[in-house]
Amino acid sequence: xxxxxxTPKFQVLKTGQSMTLQCAQDMNxxxxxxxxxxPGMGLRLIHYSVGAGITDQGEVPNGYNVSxxxxxxxxxxxxxxAPSQTxxxxxxxxxxxxxxxxxxxxxxxxxxxxxxVT
Amino acid sequence: xxxxxxxxxxxxxxxxxxxxxxxNSSTTLSNIQWYKQRPGGHPVFLIQxxxxxxxxxxxxxxFQFGEAKKNSSLHITATQxxxxxxxxxxxxxxxxxxGPGTRLxxxx
Numbered sequence: 001x002x003x004x005x006x007t008p009k010f011q012v013l014k015t016g017q018s019m020t021l022q023c024a025q026d027m028n029x030x031x032x033x034x035x036x037x038x039p040g041m042g043l044r045l046i047h048y049s050v051g052a053g054i055t056d057q058g059e060v061p062n063g064y065n066v067s068x069x070x071x072x073x074x075x076x077x078x079x080x081x082a083p084s085q086t087x088x089x090x091x092x093x094x095x096x097x098x099x100x101x102x103x104x105x106x107x108x109x110x111x112x113x114x115x116x117v118t
Numbered sequence: 119x120x121x122x123x124x125x126x127x128x129x130x131x132x133x134x135x136x137x138x139x140x141x142n143s144s145t146t147l148s149n150i151q152w153y154k155q156r157p158g159g160h161p162v163f164l165i166q167x168x169x170x171x172x173x174x175x176x177x178x179x180x181f182q183f184g185e186a187k188k189n190s191s192l193h194i195t196a197t198q199x200x201x202x203x204x205x206x207x208x209x210x211x212x213x214x215x216x217g218p219g220t221r222l223x224x225x226x
Contacts (some may be wrong), residue, residue: 056213095222109160
């Protein structure tokens, strides 16, 4: 059982380049999300999806696009990379989450993609 | 999403000492989840609390949810070097947000 798989593990981009960070899960999870984590910082939500065909913005969506054409995949696109996007990116999935209900499923994280923009 | 704060931001302890991190919200939380992230690793789910005043234990870790469901704590008894990492609390309001985390260092 692979869980949540992120590729690549490392990436170096030049300012202005675009790229796609891949995230795939094999647990049939409805909820998927992207976080970025800067050195010594917490996890900030970029975009999330509650199911195929549905996406929404998190705290820091600017400069990123997402799509959810299948349940398994949730790619994150950087449109025009900037040094401020240098970070570690985590993809996470969950069986199903619903707003403000007591019992929610835990998030399962991928191993992360370490991105440097020069 | 709902905002949760954590204190302290950093904690350095001697191995064998106890450690506590606190998670606070200005609004009532439907639940609270705790995660641990080892250095260089990814966050890993530890536990979920849903009931007012709930207390759960995992070996040396004790998790508590406040009576008003606005705060939570994680207490580690007799820390070990394997406890090193950052501990995050999180909550699903409109989406899942994490507190800023508490980074624990354990000196052998």
